[in-house]
Amino acid sequence: MFRQQPRVPQNCPPAFQGRYTVLPGDTFFTIAQIFRVRIEVLAVNNPHITNPNQLFPEDVLCVPSFIPYPCCTILYPRISVPFGTNGVANVNFAPRGGQAISFAATLPHPTTFGNFDMYTGEISIPGIGGFGNQLYGNPQDPPVWSxxxxxxxxxSIMPNSFLVIRPFNSVTGRSGAIILESIIRSGNCQSQQ
Structure with missing residues (x-):
């Protein structure tokens, strides 16, 4: 039985640095909808797919993104932290299209850093603004917060986007000092494609 070898681009154009692996049932039309881009633009930026009407599972397409993803970056301590404190951030596709960033960090209880009862993960994208969310800990000691x-x-996540994890007081609305941080650059965002 003949099996089509996955078609993978050698490189992607500057504004199409993300990579998407085709799943069974995907078409250029559905992929274009996910990434909010015209089919023609998707086809032009993927010349290794000679017939856009014929995609195979595991083909890899260049998709709109200013950084290569999926990717992972290490969050480094900004202040003195207890031994074993560390974190990572992963940029990937959001379940309903677009991009998502996931944080995971081994951190002590927020009270270690003062009058705080939770952590927040935040991303600041140049020219766009900031987005954040509460991290939730698991029952391990110390917990992994995510x-x-x-x-x-x-x-769209761009180079020089700033990532941080900091403690937060949910009663007073006060943020603490940045505990872990990273800046996304094409060179430090490790992709597995």
């Missing part, structure tokens, strides 16, 4: 931020489809 969250996902689904960006509006009009927003």
């Amino acid at each position: 969250t996902r931020i689904d960006l509006p489809t009009a927003a």
